[in-house]
Amino acid sequence: MPNFSRRQGRRQSPIWTLLSSWRAVFGTLSGDYRRTIRSWDVRVSPLSFLKKERGRLVDELEDYINLIVQQALLKQFISKDDYEDIVYERGPRKQVRKLLDIIDCLGDENAALFCSLFIQVKSIKPKKQTAKESVKDYLLLIQKHKDVLRRRNDCLKSYNCRHGEKFYLSDYFVNLLLVQGHYSLEIKKNELLTFGQQRIHLQNKKEEKLDIKLHQLFDKFTERRTPKKILVSGVAGIGKTVFVQKILYDFSNSVAYGNFDFFINFTFRDLNCIKKAVTFREIILKKHGHLSQILDDIFRNSEKLLIILDGFDEFKFYSQLDFDQYIVDPDEETELAQLVGSLIKGELLPEATTVITSRPTVINHIPVDCIERFVVITGFSVTEIEDYFQKFYENGEVGSEIFDFVRQNHFLFTLCYIPAFCWIVCSVLKGNSTLHIDQPKTMTDIYCHYLVVLLKHHTRQEAAANETAINTVLALGHLAYQSLLQHETLFSEQDMETICHSPSDIVYSFLDKTCVQELEYTENILSFTHFTIQEFFAALYYAYEVSVAVDIMENEVQSQLDTSPGYLDLFQRFLSGLLSDRNQNILRKHLKLDGSKKPELYISWLIDSIIEHCENGCYVFNLLHCLFEQQRDCLAERITPAVLRLNLSDNVFSPMDFDVLTYFLNLVNMDIDELDLTATHVNAQHLKQLQPYLRRCRSLWVGENNLDKETVRVVCSLLGHTDCQIENLGLGWTQLEDEDFLELYNVLKCNQTLKQLWVEGNNISYNAIEKFSDIVLFNTTLQRVVLLGNRLGAENMKEFTAKPYKNVIVAHFDERFGKDFWQGWWEWILQRCKICSNEKIVSFLTKVWLGLCHGQNTSWMRTWYIEVDKLLQTRIKFCSATNIRKRMESLQKMFQTKH
Numbered sequence: 001m002p003n004f005s006r007r008q009g010r011r012q013s014p015i016w017t018l019l020s021s022w023r024a025v026f027g028t029l030s031g032d033y034r035r036t037i038r039s040w041d042v043r044v045s046p047l048s049f050l051k052k053e054r055g056r057l058v059d060e061l062e063d064y065i066n067l068i069v070q071q072a073l074l075k076q077f078i079s080k081d082d083y084e085d086i087v088y089e090r091g092p093r094k095q096v097r098k099l100l101d102i103i104d105c106l107g108d109e110n111a112a113l114f115c116s117l118f119i120q121v122k123s124i125k126p127k128k129q130t131a132k133e134s135v136k137d138y139l140l141l142i143q144k145h146k147d148v149l150r151r152r153n154d155c156l157k158s159y160n161c162r163h164g165e166k167f168y169l170s171d172y173f174v175n176l177l178l179v180q181g182h183y184s185l186e187i188k189k190n191e192l193l194t195f196g197q198q199r200i201h202l203q204n205k206k207e208e209k210l211d212i213k214l215h216q217l218f219d220k221f222t223e224r225r226t227p228k229k230i231l232v233s234g235v236a237g238i239g240k241t242v243f244v245q246k247i248l249y250d251f252s253n254s255v256a257y258g259n260f261d262f263f264i265n266f267t268f269r270d271l272n273c274i275k276k277a278v279t280f281r282e283i284i285l286k287k288h289g290h291l292s293q294i295l296d297d298i299f300r301n302s303e304k305l306l307i308i309l310d311g312f313d314e315f316k317f318y319s320q321l322d323f324d325q326y327i328v329d330p331d332e333e334t335e336l337a338q339l340v341g342s343l344i345k346g347e348l349l350p351e352a353t354t355v356i357t358s359r360p361t362v363i364n365h366i367p368v369d370c371i372e373r374f375v376v377i378t379g380f381s382v383t384e385i386e387d388y389f390q391k392f393y394e395n396g397e398v399g400s401e402i403f404d405f406v407r408q409n410h411f412l413f414t415l416c417y418i419p420a421f422c423w424i425v426c427s428v429l430k431g432n433s434t435l436h437i438d439q440p441k442t443m444t445d446i447y448c449h450y451l452v453v454l455l456k457h458h459t460r461q462e463a464a465a466n467e468t469a470i471n472t473v474l475a476l477g478h479l480a481y482q483s484l485l486q487h488e489t490l491f492s493e494q495d496m497e498t499i500c501h502s503p504s505d506i507v508y509s510f511l512d513k514t515c516v517q518e519l520e521y522t523e524n525i526l527s528f529t530h531f532t533i534q535e536f537f538a539a540l541y542y543a544y545e546v547s548v549a550v551d552i553m554e555n556e557v558q559s560q561l562d563t564s565p566g567y568l569d570l571f572q573r574f575l576s577g578l579l580s581d582r583n584q585n586i587l588r589k590h591l592k593l594d595g596s597k598k599p600e601l602y603i604s605w606l607i608d609s610i611i612e613h614c615e616n617g618c619y620v621f622n623l624l625h626c627l628f629e630q631q632r633d634c635l636a637e638r639i640t641p642a643v644l645r646l647n648l649s650d651n652v653f654s655p656m657d658f659d660v661l662t663y664f665l666n667l668v669n670m671d672i673d674e675l676d677l678t679a680t681h682v683n684a685q686h687l688k689q690l691q692p693y694l695r696r697c698r699s700l701w702v703g704e705n706n707l708d709k710e711t712v713r714v715v716c717s718l719l720g721h722t723d724c725q726i727e728n729l730g731l732g733w734t735q736l737e738d739e740d741f742l743e744l745y746n747v748l749k750c751n752q753t754l755k756q757l758w759v760e761g762n763n764i765s766y767n768a769i770e771k772f773s774d775i776v777l778f779n780t781t782l783q784r785v786v787l788l789g790n791r792l793g794a795e796n797m798k799e800f801t802a803k804p805y806k807n808v809i810v811a812h813f814d815e816r817f818g819k820d821f822w823q824g825w826w827e828w829i830l831q832r833c834k835i836c837s838n839e840k841i842v843s844f845l846t847k848v849w850l851g852l853c854h855g856q857n858t859s860w861m862r863t864w865y866i867e868v869d870k871l872l873q874t875r876i877k878f879c880s881a882t883n884i885r886k887r888m889e890s891l892q893k894m895f896q897t898k899h
């Protein structure tokens, strides 16, 4: 087979062929040429001829170059490499020049063959295409391009899959929420500090936000002209790349974007590899070689062209963009930064539409006046998260079940607005994590996965586990920690100075930026993607920093910081999780972080704190969460309080909370002196599962929960159990009706342990109390049934004093029961008020008031009323919600009448 490549051997060709070809050149070239050549020596060599006439040949052959190079390749006059070198040249004239350069290295014989090729090709008079034929060709090329795009975009990123596994975009894509325009600082702050379902619901809040659907991205709304430069921003993992993929995929299937003929996409990650000056044509053909024949037409019809530039934040040269110097010709050679700048600015192909995606943190490198539409991807709301879970698990039912489980996990659900987080949660719960990490057991485990995934797959770093990466993560931790100390969630760019030299792709994987408009200027405000991420990083810093300047775990520091109750809860849970053996191993393995020096000391602190809180009856739930984070059952042996008083009140139980409680009760096998489940939304299901432990309780407080019939039944069965040890039972403000009260009566007739039953603030009538009062005729241990605030009128009160059960049933504020009895009750009321939110105080004190209004006043009661008055006064002073403030003021007036 003949081969005429520069890189391979050449064939000897008979002289007559050369001559005939050579002569033929005379005959076929235009008149001008013939004249010129006749005046020369006819023995002039083909090479010299081609050299001499280079300029004219470029003119003559530019219309045929496509055909010439194809024929040359076919006949193996040139190699595939030569072919590519030629077609990547910008424009047909340059391509002819390139070909002539190549021929120049091939010697005379081959040059003559080329001459004959030129003649042949030129003799095929280019058939004038009919308009119909050229449209047909154009459409065919569009289709070919769409086929390429479809093939390239039909599956999700490879890190989402294992070998042999494919996640087809069409099966897994979930609608992404898009918002047009900027966020206000208020919305941002609110989003940062709202947790759980509320955070997710904020996604749907329409005020201030303007929703936009994916297929409307290029539509004209109120603008003067259809927007051509569109900036799409969103935090790491929010789905920018998948969004681009979806656009390309829908276009390739012709289901949307019919206004465009061609979509050309680049990632800045790929563009970063270009080290020398290039032309736009070259970079297009590098990725979309199949467009070589039609590229000129694409440029000519550039209003039908969409250019997508994905991941601007990853662009190595974003800080070098120069918008004052630009190119206007796709065949002009220039540095990448200038080329990109020219595209964004709209100097190069001004009629084309350009979409740039970026994390919000670097978008200020793009001049505002270039952008005609600004869109933020805000991720998922409840519907999308559920859809995600269902699609992920393929089986809708399983997906929904797992979704419900996650939804009720306050903190875990908070971050599910980020699709990448959903993927992590789903894949680790399914147990098929591609990260080869053990099955996660706690929330910190999942956040650790998140850290590792973002570092490994969402940064430019070749290896997430290098020293720079570690230092950057710890520097971010430092920022998070300091801000936590200062109660800050927002930072200015100056606050970032300590990390400004760290690799931006790592730093900005965890940060978000909001552009705030002031009167005369705009300012960029940074934050972590969510407060929980800030708390996680703060804990990471604390875990690994040998000597922190201000130790947030010290009580003194905490009191100086004036932290509200619960402020450090999540920080502490993360800290415990990060200091656990499991996560220490994960961080060592994936980030090469040396083990922390703190676990032993921390565990001693944790155990001592749990013991202390259990003995004092202080709120202990968060410490139990910290213990759960450790997942070391052997620690239970060290938890030996003198008495076990578990206060878990005022925390709406999530399934995770429930798991934590049962985990603890299982490990610590002691009698429970007191279990306070007040205002936890505890339900029948919970109580049923807790039954074996509840029987071990001496005092059980279940007040301020709406107890339905089933739950009352569970309580009754508990009291009827032979092993039941409960002496005090609190069911105040639980919406008990007569029927429920009498059910309790039935079971209490046989109960031999209960001494006090507290059922304040329910809907129990005088009739039911009358029936219940029979209880004194039975041989029970019952000493008091407190019924303050039930459905009793003033006349009922009078009747009470004459009854034989008057010493047991306490239906109104009666001095006979003594100051001590009431003191305990009142202190409990005050303590509850202190930890309640303003809204809760209003509803709680209103209920308490109902119970008090029938009583007479004593001097010690007045002191209490004054205390309530003071408490309300302080709350009113700092309350910003008008309606709640007004309700507190009227409550205050009511209590003032009593002192």
Ligand SMILES: Nc1ncnc2c1ncn2[C@@H]1O[C@H](COP(=O)(O)OP(=O)(O)OP(=O)(O)O)[C@@H](O)[C@H]1O
Binding pocket: 156, 157, 160, 172, 173, 174, 175, 176, 234, 235, 236, 237, 238, 239, 240, 241, 242, 243, 311, 359, 388, 419, 420, 421, 423, 458
């Ligand atoms: N719309 C979606 N439907 C289903 N899964 C999605 C969707 N968007 C994102 N994901 C999941 O989240 C992961 C992260 O998304 P993607 O890579 O698009 O984020 P990104 O915003 O480009 O992040 P970065 O800024 O770090 O590059 C995807 O690999 C995919 O698993």
